[in-house]
Amino acid sequence: MAKLFASINQPAMAVDAKTKFGPNAVLDKINPILKDKLAREEAKGMKSRPIRAISVGVPNVGKSTVLNRLVNRRAAQVGNRPGVTKGQQWLKSSDKLELLDTPGILWPKFQSQEIANKLALTGAIKENAYSSDDIALYALGKFRETMPAGLMTRYRLTEADLSYQMLTYY
Numbered sequence: 033m034a035k036l037f038a039s040i041n042q043p044a045m046a047v048d049a050k051t052k053f054g055p056n057a058v059l060d061k062i063n064p065i066l067k068d069k070l071a072r073e074e075a076k077g078m079k080s081r082p083i084r085a086i087s088v089g090v091p092n093v094g095k096s097t098v099l100n101r102l103v104n105r106r107a108a109q110v111g112n113r114p115g116v117t118k119g120q121q122w123l124k125s126s127d128k129l130e131l132l133d134t135p136g137i138l139w140p141k142f143q144s145q146e147i148a149n150k151l152a153l154t155g156a157i158k159e160n161a162y163s164s165d166d167i168a169l170y171a172l173g174k175f176r177e178t179m180p181a182g183l184m185t186r187y188r189l190t191e192a193d194l195s196y197q198m199l200t201y202y
C-alpha cells in the first residue's frame with residue numbers, strides 16, 4: 033500500500049489504530065505538505081490556526097477509531113458495521129490539529145460484482161442490501177483459494193473438507 037501511494041506521489045503513512053500513535057506523527061506528515069501555505073499566512077501576519085482535517089473513506093475501515101486515537105478519547109462512535117458515524121463533529125486533537133469525522137462514502141454503482149462482494153465482506157455495505165448466503169459463499173471460495181490453512185484452523189476442517197466439491201458461487 034505504501035508503495036502504491038509513493039508511486040502516485042501521494043504522502044501516506046500506515047497506522048494500526050489498535051496501537052498507540054499520536055497527533056505529532058500525523059503533524060510531522062502534514063506540516064511539510066502545508067509548508068508553503070503556512071509560510072504565506074505567517075508572512076501576512078495571520079495568527080496561526082489549527083490545521084483542520086477530515087476523515088474520508090468507505091464505511092467500517094476504522095476512520096473513527098483512528099480519530100479517537102488522535103484525540104485520545106472515545107469522541108467518535110465506533111462499531112463493527114457500516115453507518116455508525118452519523119452527522120459531523122469537529123474534534124480537537126491538539127492546539128494544532130482539529131479533525132472532522134464523517135460517515136463513510138461509497139460510490140453509486142460498483143464496477144463489478146467482485147467489488148460489490150468485497151465491500152459487503154468487509155462490512156462496508158448495510159446488511160439488508162445483500163444476501164448474506166451469497167457473500168458467505170463468496171468468502172468461503174476466496175479464503176479457500178487464498179488462505180486455506182487459516183480457513184482450516186478457524187473452522188477445524190481437514191484437507192478433505194476443503195477439497196469437497198460443493199461450491200458454486202458467483
Ligand SMILES: Nc1nc2c(ncn2[C@@H]2O[C@H](COP(=O)(O)OP(=O)(O)O)[C@@H](O)[C@H]2O)c(=O)[nH]1
Binds near residue numbers: 091114
Ligand atoms: N484490528 C483492528 N481493528 C480495527 C482497526 N481500526 C478499527 N478497527 C475496528 O474496525 C471496526 C470499524 O471501526 P470504525 O472506526 O467504526 O470504522 P469507520 O466506519 O470507518 O469509522 C471497529 O470494530 C473497530 O474496532 C485497526 O487498526 N485494527
Ligand SMILES: [Mg+2]
Binds near residue numbers: 109110117133135136
Ligand atoms: Mg465512523
